[in-house]
Amino acid sequence: MRKIEFHDREKELKxxxxxxxxxxxxxxxxxxxxxxxxTALINHLIEQLPEDYVVFYINLRTKILASYDDFIESLFEMELTTDLTSRKRRETLKELISSVTRVTGIPITREFMDYVFQDNKPKNAFSYMIKLFEEVRASGKQPVLVLDEFQKIGDVNVDGTLIYELFNFFIDLTKEQHLCHVFAVSSDSLFIERVYSEAMLEGRCRYLLVDDFDEAATKAFLVRHGFTEAEKALTWEYCGGKPVCLIELVNSESRENKAKEMCRIRKGQIDQRIRVLKIVSKKILFEEETIDLKYDHITKILEVFLDEESYAYEVITPEIAYLVKANILFVDPVSGIIKPQSRLNLLAIREVMKGDN
Ligand SMILES: Nc1ncnc2c1ncn2[C@@H]1O[C@H](COP(=O)(O)OP(=O)(O)OP(=O)(O)O)[C@@H](O)[C@H]1O
Ligand SMILES: [Mg+2]
Known part of the structure; x- marks a missing residue:
């Protein structure tokens, strides 16, 4: 089986x-x-970190978060509480963290689980996590908490929105106690935009963009995989630096056919998403209001990409939100730029818009 080695990301890793x-x-x-x-960047980083960092990595992608209990279950990991070699139950926090350096979940004993679940409020869960992180520090190591697909927390309601309690907890862990590094990872750019304009986070967080590879990194990747000059040019034209797309071409028999096929498929999908607005009246929930989406308003946004690859936006409109939710456009609130989710999306948008004129 061919395995794709982790490539580049020197700047982001540094x-x-x-x-x-x-x-x-x-x-x-x-x-x-x-x-x-x-996710690949974070996983690579975790593998490379020295042993004196204890990483708690939690990926919420496959978790169903409908209630407070779901949230707690998504964070904590019960299985680690039994030492598999001796079958001895680990009772104290010290025992719990004694052999862990990379874990997918916060280890917890059954006894503490009862405490955490007790009153449907995250207060106990957070105070337990602080105790655990302090124990890690006491053992001479540095705790790191990573929450991937973090936007899923936004769906959980516990007497108001859980996310605000979580933000306060993160601020406590970082800026106030300097106890634990906190990384929150998300591809949901509308969610990041809301975070970005959230007053309570002002001056308390930083943003790190992990974009598709740039041209030099893409070409270096393709050289590693034996692409000819012509194949490199074609791949950059169709796929830009989107890692999944590049891997798809590495694994294809006919790279040109594959690239063209991917573009054709994406064009069909986008065409369907947009043209359907001519037939049915679709609505979007935007700032708690239900807004009618108009075909002409949507195409006006997309038309700009006939000549541009990205542009500065003034405000996120319901139409932009629709296109972002459909994974056609990406909003970067930090640079104030809007652009297609990938080079393939850009080409597909152009094809759709040319057909429209
Ligand atoms: N630097 C890299 N080197 C090699 N392969 C990579 C690299 N970055 C990503 N990939 C591959 O590309 C695919 C997509 O990457 P990944 O899942 O990390 O993206 P993501 O940004 O986390 O996606 P999502 O938006 O769904 O969260 C994966 O199969 C991954 O292995
Ligand atoms: Mg991911």
Whole structure:
């Protein structure tokens, strides 16, 4: 089986390593278009970290978060509480963290689980996590908390929105106690935009963009995989630096046919998403109001991409939100730029819009 080695990301890795070298001070939001390689970057970094970092990595992608109990279950990991070699139950926090350096979940004993579940409020869960992180520090190591697909927390309601309690907890862990590094990862750019304009996070967080590879990194990747000059040019033209797309071509018999086929498929999908607005009246929930989406308003936004690859936006309209939700466009609130989710999306949008004129 062919395995694709982790490629590049020198700049991003250096940036994160620099943050990890200093004491925790701000929450770090890692964001970027879909499939740009955020999870791969974090996993690679975790593998490379020295043993004196204890990483708690939680990916919420497959978790169903409908209630407070779901939220707690998504964070905590019960299985680690039994030492598999001796079958001895680990009772104390010290025993719990004694052998862990990389875990997918917060280890917890049954006894503490009862405490955490007790009153349907996150207060106990957070105070337990602080105790655990303090224990990690007492053992001479540095705790790091990573929540991937973080936007899913936004769906959970516990007497108001859980996310605000979580933000306060993160601020406490970083800026106030300097106890634990916190990374929150998301591809949901509308969610990141809301975080970005959230007053309570002002001056308490930083943003790290993980975008598709740039041209030099893409070409270096393709050279590693034996692409000819012509194949490199064609791949950059169709796929830009989107890692999944590049891997798809690495594994294809006919790279040109595959690239053209991917573009054709995406064009069909986008065409369907947009043209359907001519037939049915679709609505979107926007700032708690139900708004009618108009075909002409949507195409006006897309038309700009006939000549541009990206542009500065003034405000996120319901139409932009619709196109972002459909994974056609990506909004970067930090640079104030809007652009297609990938080069393939850009080409497909252009094809659709040319057909429309
Ligand atoms: N630097 C890299 N080197 C090699 N392969 C990579 C790299 N970055 C990403 N990939 C591959 O590209 C695919 C998509 O990456 P990944 O899932 O990390 O993206 P993501 O940004 O986390 O996606 P999502 O938006 O769904 O969260 C994965 O199969 C991954 O292995
Ligand atoms: Mg991911």
């Amino acid at each position: 940036e994160v390593r620099n943050l990890l070298d200093a004491e925790p001070s701000l929450i770090t939001f890692i964001y970027g278009p879909i499939n740009s390689g955020k």
